[in-house]
Amino acid sequence: MSAAVDASAFSKDHPFPACLTESRLLNKPGSAKETRHFAVSLAGSGMHYKAGDSLGVFPENRPADVAEILSLLGATGDEPVTPAMLRLPGPLPLREALTSRLALAGPTRKLVETLAGKATDADEKGKLMGLLLPESKEVLAAFLEEREYVDLLAEFPSAKLTPQELTDHMRKLMPRLYSIASSPKVYPNEIHLTVAVVRYATNHRERAGVCTTFLADRVQVGTTPVPVFVSHSHFGLPDDGTKDVIMVGPGTGIAPFRAFVQDREAGGATGRNWVFFGDQHRATDFLYEEEWNTWVASGRVARLDTAFSRDQTLKVYVQDRMRENAAELWSWIKGGAYFYVCGDAKRMAKDVDTALLDIIAQQGGLDAAAAADYVKQLKKDKRYQRDVY
Numbered sequence: 067m068s069a070a071v072d073a074s075a076f077s078k079d080h081p082f083p084a085c086l087t088e089s090r091l092l093n094k095p096g097s098a099k100e101t102r103h104f105a106v107s108l109a110g111s112g113m114h115y116k117a118g119d120s121l122g123v124f125p126e127n128r129p130a131d132v133a134e135i136l137s138l139l140g141a142t143g144d145e146p147v148t149p150a151m152l153r154l155p156g157p158l159p160l161r162e163a164l165t166s167r168l169a170l171a172g173p174t175r176k177l178v179e180t181l182a183g184k185a186t187d188a189d190e191k192g193k194l195m196g197l198l199l200p201e202s203k204e205v206l207a208a209f210l211e212e213r214e215y216v217d218l219l220a221e222f223p224s225a226k227l228t229p230q231e232l233t234d235h236m237r238k239l240m241p242r243l244y245s246i247a248s249s250p251k252v253y254p255n256e257i258h259l260t261v262a263v264v265r266y267a268t269n270h271r272e273r274a275g276v277c278t279t280f281l282a283d284r285v286q287v288g289t290t291p292v293p294v295f296v297s298h299s300h301f302g303l304p305d306d307g308t309k310d311v312i313m314v315g316p317g318t319g320i321a322p323f324r325a326f327v328q329d330r331e332a333g334g335a336t337g338r339n340w341v342f343f344g345d346q347h348r349a350t351d352f353l354y355e356e357e358w359n360t361w362v363a364s365g366r367v368a369r370l371d372t373a374f375s376r377d378q379t380l381k382v383y384v385q386d387r388m389r390e391n392a393a394e395l396w397s398w399i400k401g402g403a404y405f406y407v408c409g410d411a412k413r414m415a416k417d418v419d420t421a422l423l424d425i426i427a428q429q430g431g432l433d434a435a436a437a438a439d440y441v442k443q444l445k446k447d448k449r450y451q452r453d454v455y
């Protein structure tokens with residue numbers, strides 16, 4: 067960690083109350099997605115970052131969700147509580163605990179047990195006891211998966227919980243991390259983020275991702291303080307600017323690669339940049355399209371391969387583009403290129419990993435074990451890095 071980084075008084079334990087200076091929808095009208103570009107001002111914080119780091123954001127829950135829980139508890143919000151998970155020296159008002167300290171999602175089996183013990187209505191008690199039977203494990207998991215705390219309070223009104231009893235069941239509201247989409251060489255006093263806003267429905271209720279809708283809906287640009295900290299990462303560019311880099315970042319996975327290209331341009335890196343990007347439709351979901359086109363036109367981005375998955379009958383993904391360009395990709399890797407992946411961990415990053423392994427095996431004439439060893443060495447040499455979530 068550099069002296070400059072140490073110099074800041076702000077950290078995860080003491081976040082900086084930042085302001086948003088920009089909030090802009092990146093998708094065009096007609097898109098099924100809501101991906102936003104945010105600019106966060108670091109002015110006055112003394113905070114420093116590098117391309118590849120993430121920004122931690124402490125969100126607040128939706129006031130409507132808090133109000134509904136208060137109403138179901140029959141509480142005003144002023145009741146003092148000391149939630150077990152927060153390990154606080156003293157009490158805080160219930161409304162504050164529910165707004166900014168506790169997660170309103172993720173009810174547990176333990177809560178169902180408590181409600182079963184307290185329910186006075188026979189039907190409610192029967193349903194709760196049924197969920198707790200040893201043979202109901204999967205049913206209970208599916209039941210809880212579809213529900214937040216508010217659903218349980220609404221469905222079992224006879225099981226009266228006190229504010230303290232409810233909050234003792236709740237977990238801490240955690241900060242969310244976002245890959246930084248800007249370079250400090252270009253934006254020393256601000257940080258850019260590329261955020262997919264989470265909205266969905268379960269159990270006939272509209273749900274809102276806590277942090278993404280906090281940033282998109284509840285924070286006013288220029289006024290609302292947003293507590294943030296820089297999470298320093300091992301994910302990052304080689305010091306040697308002559309090295310080539312290959313970046314695979316579909317969807318919001320593109321964020322750190324916008325930062326990488328900005329950084330290499332500003333730093334005069336002479337190595338080539340190859341970007342793979344994918345999303346649903348070219349017309350509406352080509353994130354930062356003009357910037358990529360400018361970088362391709364100037365030669366800063368040597369290659370840009372896109373995979374718009376829903377523009378044709380058959381899905382096309384970034385790993386398909388990698389396979390189509392296997393010989394070229396192998397020649398870059400053989401020549402010392404660094405390979406980066408960012409975005410969805412569950413499916414995309416696994417499939418990209420498989421594609422990379424296959425390309426190395428085929429193009430390098432290696433058997434599966436030798437290709438796996440080759441990839442292992444790439445990782446050891448920090449030439450294969452992932453920032454996946």
Ligand SMILES: Cc1cc2nc3c(=O)[nH]c(=O)nc-3n(C[C@H](O)[C@H](O)[C@H](O)COP(=O)(O)OP(=O)(O)OC[C@H]3O[C@@H](n4cnc5c(N)ncnc54)[C@H](O)[C@@H]3O)c2cc1C
Nearest residue numbers: 242243244245260261262264266275276277278318321455
């Ligand atoms: C290192 C790192 C970097 C990241 N970078 C980025 C980034 O650059 N951009 C970005 O957008 N995100 C990024 N993320 C993810 C980000 O941290 C958050 O997890 C994400 O924004 C969701 O947060 P939220 O609070 O809005 O949603 P939450 O309130 O945490 O809700 C998300 C949860 O909702 C549930 N859910 C979501 N969709 C559905 C659905 N359709 N049906 C049922 N349940 C559903 C799932 O349980 C999911 O886990 C990154 C994560 C990490 C760890």
Ligand SMILES: NC(=O)c1ccc[n+]([C@@H]2O[C@H](COP(=O)([O-])OP(=O)(O)OC[C@H]3O[C@@H](n4cnc5c(N)ncnc54)[C@H](OP(=O)(O)O)[C@@H]3O)[C@@H](O)[C@H]2O)c1
Nearest residue numbers: 262316317318319344345346375383384410413414417455
């Ligand atoms: N719950 C899930 O299953 C799931 C899956 C992906 C992302 N997410 C989360 O949703 C949020 C928003 O995601 P995002 O906007 O960054 O984009 P994204 O949903 O990851 O999608 C970006 C592009 O990747 C494609 N894609 C889907 N599966 C893929 C695979 N196996 N290999 C390669 N590409 C694949 C998508 O195609 P299609 O959509 O047309 O298939 C789309 O074109 C993120 O927080 C992410 O973690 C959740």
